[in-house]
Amino acid sequence: MYGTVRHEVRIHRPADEVWALAGDAARLHEWFPGIDACEVDGDRRTVTTTSGLALPELILVTDDRARRFQYRLDVPIVSHHRGTIDVIDLGDGSCLVVYSTEADPRAMALTIGGGTLGALRELKRQMEEEA
């Protein structure tokens, strides 16, 4: 069964600045708590969790103009997955970052979605506190 989860956060930094980090496939581990490393090879990415689990992913979209990044987990337990990060310019020097997770089984959407929520919180902290 299919499930979707969406989290968003407003960050008081320019969209391009946030996109430079959030849109870089090789830097996810810098702001996603629980992911310790990322390796990118063409359209393939492997993220390694804190527990040592290596998760292969396929990069679907990296659109610098729309500031959209999409990928999917490529593991047997997930028959469908799509993660989408959108950085939306709010026109006032701030931006809205939306991290969506679609998954089958649906419980994976909740489970991964919890991780994305923590990631957005960390992204906001880094962008605003370390600016």
Place this chain on the structure above:
Amino acid sequence: MGRKILFVTTDQQRYDTLGCNGGQLSRTPVIDGLAAQGVRYERAVPQSVVCMPSRSTMLTGQHPSTHGVWMNGVPLPADAPSVAALLREHGYRTALIGKAHFQPFLDPFGRFEENQPTLAAGAHRGFEHFESATHSPMGPLTYARWLLTEHPEAAGGFYRVLDDQLEVNAAGGGDTGAPQVQVNPVPREWYHTDWVADRTISWLDSLGADDDFFCWMSFPDPHHPWDPPASELHRVPWREVPLPVGYPETAAEREALLDAKPRHWRGWYDGTLVSNYEAPLDWVPAEMTADQVREVNAVNAVEVELIDEALGRVMAAIAAKGWADDVDVIFTTDHGELQGDFGLLFKGPYHVDGLMRLPLIWRPAPSSAPAPATVTAPVGIVDLAPTFCRIAGLDAPSWMEGSALPVDDADAADRGFERVLTEWDSELFGVDVHLRTITRDGWVCTAYLPGSHHDGTEGELYDLTDDPLQRVNRWDDPSCAARRAELLADLWDHQPALVAPRPVEAPV
């Protein structure tokens, strides 16, 4: 040296599973003995009927609206108030051994402290010692790591709590194919009930003779899966188990009862609506047989007996330490289990006695010369933390919302134990349900807030005296209109402080 506190919790245990509460299936001489020496509560009510919110209430002394854990999967903030931290600040040695569940179990990114292989001493919510367990031998918790290290061959005998879809498993087992039942060949001494007792005894043995302690011994059973050691199943032969009084034996009777309640009841029974993650998605209650109800009740009773015996071992260890007169024991659970009532199992947004009437025993330290009593006034899980403060000689801090448990009905009347509030909020992929309930004056009244399947006009009203099985919903009974209005007014007048809702971060 003050009074020491042994706080014993089980998970998802019904009131009527104890001998002292009239239970017939399980033999519970240890708990019955504590009840005979102390205070037995006949109307102890949880503030939530699922684990994380209720356990957070135990720790914080707050209602779910206030501590913010409004459903399973919402973590209790790391800086939430904690009665364990308070007691520790006042010199108590503190431990939690067994099931905590203040944070989600499903945690692939390892974000939650409770799922870390090791916790820094004293770092977790005021517990200087923390050894964790849950129903499964899989995952990062202490019991699972112990079993997989010491007895890996035993892990495969346990029931798989989640299925391939990560949903609560609907697979049946045992003799009848009952959901979440499995014959488990694990030796009794390796099962988590005995492990929790063993680890508790070990920690108690590490204390100095004059140490005051607050030890939360938290058994994962008798929460499903029902997979106790096979060697113990002979204790309660399921074929000899009578059907529970709350189980209507014919489908027509079940359906008529459910149709008189708000519509999510019948929807769940028919398999058309699963509103909460705690119920197996692929299980249809209408297909449950009477024999399956018998087997679930039998295996549950076995688990309750094992808990009673484990508690007996801990009490013997306490006596051997010379502390028998100085230890307060409080025994309770986080919420109940439907266990066949209305043809249903497990739990969900159903505020009836199966889930709402809890076993609660307080055996004060014998050195305090307690007078045995039975309290009929309603009390709450929210009253536990202030009770621990009272035992320790501390004033309950202002962040606690309950009051120290009454020692008898006169005390309850003097201190205004009139009402208990219970909340339910859940959101699961477009299905949301919201209940607010008051228990007082022998009635239980539940108002439904607007949600995906309710328009906010629905409710349930039961007379607990004349209708102890809550079969007749009096919500729309004109003769009860004044009673309903009075209870609703009181319910809305006493709502707890509300924090901004926090997001769900995992299914459970």
